[in-house]
Amino acid sequence: MARYDRAITVFSPDGHLFQVEYALEAVRKGNAAVGVRGTDTVVLAVEKKSTPKLQDSRSVRKIARLDTHIALACAGLKADARVLINRARIECQSHRLTVEDPVTVEYITRYIAGLQQKYTQSGGVRPFGLSTLIVGFDPYTDKPALYQTDPSGTFSAWKANATGRNSNSMREFLEKNYKETSGKETVKLAIRALLEVVESGGKNIEIAVMTKEDGLRELEESEIDEYVAEIEAEKAAAEAAKKGGQKDA
Amino acid sequence: MMKPDMSALETHFGAPAGEDCGLLFDVDDSSMPAMEFPNCPNFDRFQAKTKDMVKNKRGTTTLAFIFDRGVIVAADSRASMGGYISSQTVRKIIEINPYMLGTMAGGAADCQFWHRNLGTKCRLHELANKRRISVTGASKLLANILYSYRGMGLSIGTMIAGWDEKGPGLYYVDSEGARLKGNRFSVGSGSLYAYGILDEGYRFKMSIEEAGELARRAIYHATFRDGASGGCVSVYHVGPDGWTKLSGDDVGELHFQYYPVQKTPVEQEMVDASPSTA
Numbered sequence: 462m463a464r465y466d467r468a469i470t471v472f473s474p475d476g477h478l479f480q481v482e483y484a485l486e487a488v489r490k491g492n493a494a495v496g497v498r499g500t501d502t503v504v505l506a507v508e509k510k511s512t513p514k515l516q517d518s519r520s521v522r523k524i525a526r527l528d529t530h531i532a533l534a535c536a537g538l539k540a541d542a543r544v545l546i547n548r549a550r551i552e553c554q555s556h557r558l559t560v561e562d563p564v565t566v567e568y569i570t571r572y573i574a575g576l577q578q579k580y581t582q583s584g585g586v587r588p589f590g591l592s593t594l595i596v597g598f599d600p601y602t603d604k605p606a607l608y609q610t611d612p613s614g615t616f617s618a619w620k621a622n623a624t625g626r627n628s629n630s631m632r633e634f635l636e637k638n639y640k641e642t643s644g645k646e647t648v649k650l651a652i653r654a655l656l657e658v659v660e661s662g663g664k665n666i667e668i669a670v671m672t673k674e675d676g677l678r679e680l681e682e683s684e685i686d687e688y689v690a691e692i693e694a695e696k697a698a699a700e701a702a703k704k705g706g707q708k709d710a
Numbered sequence: 711m712m713k714p715d716m717s718a719l720e721t722h723f724g725a726p727a728g729e730d731c732g733l734l735f736d737v738d739d740s741s742m743p744a745m746e747f748p749n750c751p752n753f754d755r756f757q758a759k760t761k762d763m764v765k766n767k768r769g770t771t772t773l774a775f776i777f778d779r780g781v782i783v784a785a786d787s788r789a790s791m792g793g794y795i796s797s798q799t800v801r802k803i804i805e806i807n808p809y810m811l812g813t814m815a816g817g818a819a820d821c822q823f824w825h826r827n828l829g830t831k832c833r834l835h836e837l838a839n840k841r842r843i844s845v846t847g848a849s850k851l852l853a854n855i856l857y858s859y860r861g862m863g864l865s866i867g868t869m870i871a872g873w874d875e876k877g878p879g880l881y882y883v884d885s886e887g888a889r890l891k892g893n894r895f896s897v898g899s900g901s902l903y904a905y906g907i908l909d910e911g912y913r914f915k916m917s918i919e920e921a922g923e924l925a926r927r928a929i930y931h932a933t934f935r936d937g938a939s940g941g942c943v944s945v946y947h948v949g950p951d952g953w954t955k956l957s958g959d960d961v962g963e964l965h966f967q968y969y970p971v972q973k974t975p976v977e978q979e980m981v982d983a984s985p986s987t988a
Contacts, residue, residue: 558880559854560847568839601841601875 462625470584480588481581484537484612487590488624491536492523495631495654496594497621498607499647503596505534506620506651507667508626508659523671524679528553530598531569532669532677536625537612545589549573566597570608570616578614588612592624598673605671614682621650627658645688648680661689722782738763753832769938771900771929772802772813773908774869774880776893777916780949781871781878782789783811784925786900786933786961787941789818797940809952810848810872815898816865816885828852845872849889857887867897873948900932900939907931922956930968932960 473479480529493508507523524534525546531553533592535542552572556564573593592611599606606655609624610616623631631654642650659665666689668680680688772785785802788795802814810832814821831851835843836901843851849870856866864885871880882890882897894912896904907928916924922945929943943964945956 559850560843561850562844562847565839571838 470582476480479579481613482618484588484590485592488537488559488592488612489626489628491538491591491625491626493623493627493631493655493658494523494534494536494594495621495623495635495651496534496596496607496609496619497642497647497651497654498605498619498637500641500643501605501672502642502644502647503598503605503607503671504648504651505532505594505596505669505671506644506655507534508655509665509667511665520577522679523667524677527569527595527675528563528597529676530563531566531595531670532597533573533593534669535591535593536628538589541589542591542593545573545576545591545593548576556596557622565599565601566595566606566608567599567618569597570595570610574610574614574616576614577610581612581614591677594622594624596671598671603673605673621654623654630657631655649688649692652685653692656689661693726858731752769936770802770815770898771896771904771932771936771939772811772815772898773894773896773901773904773925773928774871775895775908775912775921775925776878776880777850777912777921778914779916779918779921780873780945780947781811782921782925782945782956783813783869783871783953784922784943784945785813786929786930786939786943788933788939790938791943793942796874800941801944803944803946805953806848806870806872809842809874810845810870810946811946811948811953812871813869813897815867820864820866820870820885824852824855825868827855829869842874844874844876845870846874846876846891848872849879849881853881853887854885855891858887859885860887869895869897871948873952878948886949896928896932898932898939899934900929903932903935904928918949918956922947926957926959926964927968929954930961930964934965 492510497504505524509523512521514516524532525548526532527549533546533549549569549572553564553569556562556568573595577589580586580697589612592609595608595610596606597606607619607622608616609619609622621635623635634654634657638650649667652666652668655666664682666685668685669677670680671677685698737892769790770786770788774781774783783803787798787800787802789797789800800814800818804812804814804822806812806829812821812825812828814825828848828851832843832848835847852868852870856864866883866885868884869880869882874878880892880895882892882895883890894908896908906914908924911924911927925945926943929939933939933941942958942960942962944958947956948951
């Protein structure tokens with residue numbers, strides 16, 4: 462099998478593109494990221510690994526804005542992310558220029574996925590080592606949307622999804638606990654999913670909330686701490702209720 | 711001292727007589743194929759003259775306007791090559807797709823080809839994005855293409871009219887790269903005459919029949935005064951459900967509809983004079 466993983470453009474006998482699968486491994490080592498779609502809100506929450514003391518944390522933003530109504534978070538190689546985000550930003554503006562209309566979330570996702578696919582079928586290049594979560598509002602229907610792309614270039618729409626480190630446990634949590642939410646409840650659901658795998662606390666989580674009216678808003682550390690405190694309180698209350706039930710029995 | 715060999719610089723081209731670019735020589739050497747070589751004092755002026763000769767003067771009249779029930783698009787149907795009328799039955803309103811129309815003024819081939827091409831692009835946009843392209847987007851696609859061919863001799867003066875989510879839309883796009891949004895446009899050699907009728911009779915609130923009649927009248931008057939316009943007047947209406955053809959009338963018949971023959975006083979005299987006198 463070792464012979465088939467050198468060149469990206471070579472299939473293995475059992476139909477694998479090993480370079481793409483290794484790229485997915487790189488994604489699995491990246492920071493955890495969660496996206497949740499509500500009825501009027503979309504939320505992106507990303508794990509922030511502890512910043513070194515001397516580093517200016519403002520220069521390490523994990524959630525990127527692609528246009529006034531579209532945002533992107535990713536897991537994997539951050540340098541690759543920069544390149545992809547720049548190309549996506551240019552495409553958003555180019556679309557505005559050629560048809561005088563903003564892009565739909567589906568269009569820009571298709572573009573990014575197409576770009577990732579191109580790099581799995583060209584000579585002399587390697588695939589992008591990242592999966593992206595793209596959120597935004599459709600400019601025509603005003604509906605929120607969440608999409609995910611991966612290094613192979615496939616994309617699909619999701620109600621809630623996770624990628625990066627421990628994404629399986631986060632996805633399991635979301636599958637168990639997902640329900641249609643709006644506003645703050647959507648934010649809480651995203652945080653709760655992320656807290657399954659991340660140390661609790663505002664300085665370990667970066668959250669961006671997007672609404673139709675206010676666009677993209679990054680939450681302050683203090684706000685995140687408030688949410689976390691609420692969630693912890695709810696959890697404690699649920700535990701107490703369970704224990705109380707047991708005592709009676 | 712050797713004389714440099716200038717034989718390669720000598721030209722031996724015969725030329726047809728009578729061209730006004732000032733050809734200086736007239737060679738009898740009939741073995742060479744005849745080619746018009748502009749060996750004239752002012753090469754730049756020659757270029758400009760040739761371009762002018764080739765440039766179609768847009769012998770046509772087309773108009774379009776927005777009113778409260780949608781867009782009316784109307785055009786004549788004459789094609790002329792200088793003083794020769796090559797056709798009286800040209801379809802100058804091109805159906806890009808069921809809810810968008812384009813008009814033709816300038817080079818017929820250019821207009822037809824690029825409108826068909828625009829139709830293809832609009833369809834691809836629909837398939838890729840699962841929604842119809844807006845009139846704004848379609849006109850921008852065309853304008854960008856025409857701009858990239860600027861200076862290469864395309865001659866297109868077109869109006870893109872349609873109905874999309876934002877309502878009725880009308881854009882003027884030409885081969886110089888201009889793209890203008892507006893409520894009333896008329897394009898072609900007869901446009902001045904059409905504007906006279908159109909601007910005078912236009913009101914935003916009209917019924918579809920009134921608007922169609924206004925357009926018909928405006929084109930008719932242009933065909934009356936402009937030699938390069940004539941044939942039939944086609945009038946289309948674009949509404950929320952797409953376009954429909956309202957009418958197609960021969961201008962000769964329209965003339966007598968608008969101005970029926972009046973018996974002149976002289977003829978009356980002749981009639982009275984005939985049996986009784988003599």
